[in-house]
Amino acid sequence: MKIFYLFFIYFFICAYCLLAQEISFTAEDNPNDDGTGIILMWKIEEENVEKIIIERSSDGTNFIEIANPMISDEQYLDVQDIKPNIKYFYQLNLYNRNGEEIISPLQTTVFAKAEWFNSNRYPLFLMTVLLAFAIIYYIVSARKGKHLFIRRISGLETIEEAVGRATELGKPLLFVPGILDLDDMQTLAGLNILSHLAQKVAQYESTLYVPVCRSMVLSTAKEIVKESYLKAGRPDAFNPDSVFYLTDDQFGYVAGVDGIIMREKPAANFYLGAFYAESLILAETGFESGAIQIAGTAMPSQIPFFVAACDYTLIGEELFAASAYLSNEPAQLGSLKGQDVGKAIIIITFLAGIVLEMFGIHFLKEFFTMH
Amino acid sequence: MSLFQKLIHIDRRIIFILIFFGTAVPLLLVLNLPVEVTKNVKNVYKMVEETPEGSPVIISFDYDPSTKPEIQPMAVAIIQQSLRNKLKLICIALWPMGVQLCNEAFEQVLPLFPEVKYGIDYVNLGYKAGGMVTINHMAKDLPSTFPTDAGGIPIDEFPIMKGINNFSKIGFVVGLSAGDPGLKQWVMVVHDAYGRPVAGGSTAVQVPYLLPYVNEQQQLTGLVGGLKGAAEYEKLINQPGFATKGMDAQSVAHLIIILLIVIGNVGFFITKRTK
């Protein structure tokens, strides 16, 4: 009889323990996705449980193991072959240290849903709409003939001065359009500036050398220089050999341009386009020959060397701005103006954010923080 | 021509010889100056240390032999630490030459870990083109981006790849990067769109451009920069290697360059004044 009592008490304690334990298992649709994720959450405050296994079924009878996460993870994102709008059954099996199942598995069901809008992306969406609107608005108004003001870029003012000096000294000018092909925006920007430079050269009756390392750049640059001479009213003075191809190899090209600098000693060198390691070598040789040097590139790692060794450097975006300024193309001007609006929005937002932060108000920062 | 002008216009080949020997001599005479560990390197170390045992992690080899002296020591150090902590390494490459360099790094490390098995503890999934678009694709469907490993064996045959469909189970991504595509693209996709931690090592050239990502949002958890960063990492895992060995030569060469800049500028000012 005693044994019976003991057993009874033991049973009672066990039952009490089980009731007192916080064991829960829930499943939810993973928000903001295309209906291919389900979040499973559990809470187990029971010391006996050593291991858990999650199983899944789409019919409620045949369960397959999908994961054995750590108990302390407290959640698991199931993304294995989940399809939207299908009912899934999940069960959580709990095991003790000896690998025995402690209680019968906990079950739950859920549907995965595809959302129409990802609510995590509101800030990105807001900025996308604002920027796209600003850029498109200004491009359209520039096309309609509205004048958009772009400030003068200081490096550009020296172009005329350099050409003047070259004429005075009777020395040529050198223009290097970078080492990338026409599909790079920097090369195109450089060529836009070349068009302006060539006009000035034609007016002053100076000589210009344009060595290039890409065949596509060669034909385009030739056309541009020819056109500039035509615009300046001196098509007869155009020498087609002034634009020439050296080689495609990076260092071979540098050696070639170096040779020209040493032999011809140009009065001014222009390096406008995309550059890699050759920036350093060109700028050094040019400095050594005593030329005025004007450089411009958006290659971040080459800007420092140009700044240190050249007289004027168009830094990054300035190169594109200079090209837009000179070419007067509505698309470029409008886009630049739209981006400026973006800069203004950003400065205002983050200054506001800083002030709010100083007063301990965090909502603006919270809004823009990714969750 | 004044003495200074002559000095400024000396043949550049003399400077070439100077820097060659200036770097070679300290390699022979070891000074062993102390290496100070910086915060950004420690952050990478801590991230690897704090990742739970058995977590799958991605190491991306986005460099080629031209920057091997800078990045290979980091690769070796990070692989060692990860294997020591029993992490599962999934190695990939966004630059084709990274595949071979990954292999070389493992060849160097594996003798220390005889129990580590290919396919269970680490795998080399090989090279994929496409840069950011491909990383973005991995985030949605990793098995279809990498149907096989670098040797053409289907990934279903590797236990390490079981259940890994995207970045959700990945402990962290370490990018070893020499340019584009590289760490910047990993930050943009894996951290900024999918919220998984990204850290890495890069060439010294890239460090200044990557530092804005090291902020309180932890776009980049940490950054090991150049040979100095690699030496710091070697110190943290207590395994001095190539980077530590090169630090003396690095210091002396820096001094030489600084001296050259100073002399050049002094000459420049004196000639300017005499003019």
Add this chain to the structure above:
Amino acid sequence: MRRQIPLFITFFIGTIILVSEFIPHKPFGNISTTLGGWFLIISGFAIILGQLNLFKVNLTKISRKAPNWQYYIISLVCFLIMLVCGILWGTLRQPGLLYNSEGLVAFFGLKPFDYIFKYLFENLSATMFSLLAFFMASASYRAFRARNAESTLLLVAAVLVMLGRTTIGSTLTGWIPDSLTYLHLPNIANFIMEYLNTAGQRAIMICAGLGVIGSSLRIILGIERSYLGGR
């Protein structure tokens, strides 16, 4: 047909990829995933195109006896050797047509492809870029001048960073007492990198980022067409 359809493709795909960020629902989500897989394959072909183009250009140079044409034969031969080695014996774990050919591996210690890569290519590539150390030294001496306030600031920051980021920096100022620890060279370098450099780089990053956004938008809308060739 030659211009309009590509422009439409760019517009259609660019918009879907952009919109799929906000609308994960069908069809945007899955189209953009499919496109990612396609992109990988097409990039593969683009790389093949690049290598074949190099082959073609070199072949033309040789056949036209362009200046230095003899050298281009060398690059063609090396290209073909790599191709043959790769196809016949494979690379690393990748078997080739003749499978793994243990005999050759025992002879070379590596597969022929890997042998060429390890001993020839790695050395060539690393040396090519180490040339820059020499050019850097000579430019430091002969061209980098503190000609105005801007370049002075640049050079001073450069010198501080160069000193602070080496072991010699810590040794030089290692004796500084704790109260003046901010004068310790590595700490100065850290301060420059963490705040001054980050400020400048962040400004560039934001502006360049907006530049990328502007040009992406122009491309999607078909305003920027230079990628189609011609100006």
Add this chain to the structure above:
Amino acid sequence: MALIMERIGIWVGAILTFAIFSFLYRDNPFYKIAEQIFIGISAGYWFIYTIYNILIPNLFTPLLTNFSANLLLLLPALLGILMLCRLIPRIDWVSRYSIALVVGTTAGLFFKRYLQSDVINQMNATMINPFSAPDLAATIGQLILIIGTVTGIIYFFFSKKHEGVFGGTARVGIFFLMISFGAAFGYTVMARISLLIGRLDFLLGDWLGIIKP
């Protein structure tokens, strides 16, 4: 035998290293030969790896093993072949279809990723209360960070003349840019020297065996 081949490999590597270094004296045939070997091997390497690591696993194997399930892959395959048509000048325009897909995908992805990472997140990272920093140095640093970022962006503002207060702010901005270029300069020097150290380690260690590993 493998050991002998390793020695031979190291010797060839050393000879090629000197061939390239000879460019420092002046451009010469040895350099040109080494350069062309470099270009040839590199092209072959890319070719082989693209075939083995991309085209075979991601295109050919799925098509050969399960054609009907992967029918859709024929489209990128076709676009890839159109891409190769660039080699034939007469029909090179067909490659525009593939380029359009590549450019469109990149433009769409770049737009949102750059906006998120390089614009919004950078803006957010600068929204800090500078006075919350733990010590004086950090407070000064954070103030500098804020001022530097604002003035730096103002320098790149193109639709207003740089004069008056605005011009002054832009001038402060350029100083910050210069310091960051200085930092970049220092780090680039560091990187290039490291590469030279790598080479010297090969010559003095692997080749001559003067420095022990």
